[in-house]
Amino acid sequence: MPSVTPDSMTLDVKRIAAISLDLDDTLWPIWPTIERAERVLHEWLVREAPKTASLLITPGVLRELREATAKERSDLAHDLSALRRESIRAALRRAGEDPKLADPAFDAFFAERQRVTLYDDVLPALRWLSERYPLVAISNGNADLKLTGVSRxxxxxxxxxxxxxxxxxxxxxxxxxxxxxxLPKDVLHVGDDAVLDVVGALDAGMQAAWLVRDERPWEHGARPQLIVPNLHALCMALESA
Structure with missing residues (x-):
């Protein structure tokens, strides 16, 4: 596991008056959650829309529908929930079943998508951080703070x-x-995605910490002020500075 790595752009801890945090793959692993939610969705379709369920187990069909929906509905590029719902609706239409079933089908998926499993370091770190800084979540995903249990x-x-x-x-x-x-300059943003989280935060004027739970090299221009393997290491870096 990588160690805490300060970059040449030294983290200015005294400047930090708040911390913003990404959610998916920062507080919990997202793909096991999505895979489980997709299984729940498929089980729902087997019961309520069996032709659509059969269609979606054909290799490549779901991806094709998602890509087509994303292309046709570019206005929804920022809304993963709407894209997912419209992909289900497209599958129902293709299978000749009622497209109105897309809403309850998505509801089944969405409820399961909120059942996340936090990384072991997350709860102690959130408790420690929230006692010292106001925390703000910033996510491109469709996790709900209350439903995932971290809103407090x-x-x-x-x-x-x-x-x-x-x-x-x-x-x-x-x-x-x-x-x-x-102001952004007073906030440290923490996230796992090099471009979405780190480059984005730096461009907005924030300091940035790259949370890397696996070994990956930094491959971009502007660099984060801190690289950490988990949130425990982030707390240690802030406390020891």
């Missing part, structure tokens, strides 16, 4: 669907800072 630690939360645009674009970072009465 956060002052506010922003996702691309509700905000209208997402990371790496600067407005969502600026809005997150403003929600706790700060």
């Amino acid at each position: 630690w956060f002052r506010s939360g922003f996702n691309a669907r509700e905000f209208g645009s997402g990371k790496p674009h600067a407005p969502i970072f600026r809005a997150a800072a403003a929600s706790v009465g700060l």
Whole structure:
């Protein structure tokens, strides 16, 4: 596991008045959650729309429908929930079943998608961080802070669907800072995605910590002020600075 790595752009801890956090793959692993939610969705379709369920087990069909939906509905690029719902609706139409079933089918998927399993370091870290800084969530995904059980630690939360645009674009970072009465320069953003989280936060004027739970090289220009393997290491870096 990689160790805490300060970059040549030294983290200015004294400047940090709040911390913003990504959610998926920062607080919990996303793909096991999505795979389980897709199984629940398929089970629902087997019961309620069996032709569609049969269609979607054909290799490549679901991906084809998602790509077609994303192309046809570019206005929904920032809204993963709407894209998922419209992909289900397209599958129902192709299978000759009632497209109105897309809404309850998506509801089954969405409820299971909120049943996340936090990384072991997350709860102790959120407790420690929230006692020292206001925390704000910034996510391009469709996790719900309350339904995932982490809302108690956060002052506010922003996702691309509700905000209208997402990371790496600067407005969502600026809005997150403003929600706790700060400028971006006073906020440290923490996330796993090099471009969406780190480059986006730096471009918005924040400091950035890259959370890398596996060994990966940094392959971009502007670098994070801190690289950590988990949130425990982030807390240690902040405490020892």
